Amino acid sequence: MKMNLLVILGDKKNSDIDSIKCQAHHIIELFMELLPKYLDIDGSSRITINFKPKGARAQYSTILGTSNYFIEENKLNEYNCLDVEEKESFILKLIEESLIDIAKRNSRGQEIEDIIRKTYELVIKNNFSLKIKVSKISRKSSCGKFKANVYRYLNKELGEAWCVEIVSKDSKESYVEWITEKPSYLNRKDFFKKSIWQGEEFLIYNRLDKLVRTIKPKFKLEV
Incomplete structure (x- = not known):
């Protein structure tokens, strides 16, 4: 199944982290616009990157065509120390690293990883706009x-x-x-x-x- 939706969710209990949904929106949409259409990263049509502590949950799981990926908790602390400009680059890098890790976990191969990296570079080349x-x-x-x-x-x-x-x-x-x-x-x-x-x-x-x-x-x- 090909990915057609990428989502970043924050923590509803933390308004600062929850604001990442707004801060990340244009970056996600830029990435999806520049990513080759219908790329299969892990067999899921929707991948959600959870920008909140995972607790006892697995870092990565997939069920019924939907995948959930939790970032490492130290990334939350790093994000909160950045200014607005730095956060834009941080979120893009987070998307790249998360998708590459998911692809590796599913043995998708170097070609898929290279496509993700190239898309990351295209977003930067277009000045996030x-x-x-x-x-x-x-x-x-x-x-x-x-x-x-x-x-x-x-x-x-x-x-x-x-x-x-x-x-x-x-x-x-x-x-x-x-x-x-x-x-x-x-x-x-x-x-x-x-x-x-x-x-x-x-x-x-x-x-x-x-x-x-x-x-x-x-x-x-x-x-």
Whole structure:
């Protein structure tokens, strides 16, 4: 089974550690965007890295397509001593080391380990930031003169934030409207599912076909 979801969980009893869920969100999503799709690390579709003391639990376990991995307790103490910039690099390194350890435990071989290391390097090369065009819901107006481009931003300032940029083919004017909060820490890839132009308005629907955003550019559209 191929991994399609990576999660980091903190400790609900410790607000400082629990905040790692927000601090780690864009890093996890960057890693998953740059990781080759459908990579099989241990046969699980979901891997959870638990950023909390494991107690009597095993460091690594897997059941019914879900894996749990607990980091060493000394890593918790190390994390709490870092500043914001250092924490970003620390979390990325934690992801790399955890996934490589899981791959080793499952005898996945050097190729899988090298892919994980390369993905780690790509996140750094991209300066922990991506602007991703979401082609499946970006759309031209019926007259062809205007294009609504939907973008997914991943970085430490925004977490994960989405916007729509509407561009006029003739005048080169553009209008940008954010369709999520800033910052935000939710994966919206399965939330925004469909879009259409209706006259001068660009409409976005969720996976249940419910209208969730209506965008009307401030410049005049000749439809």
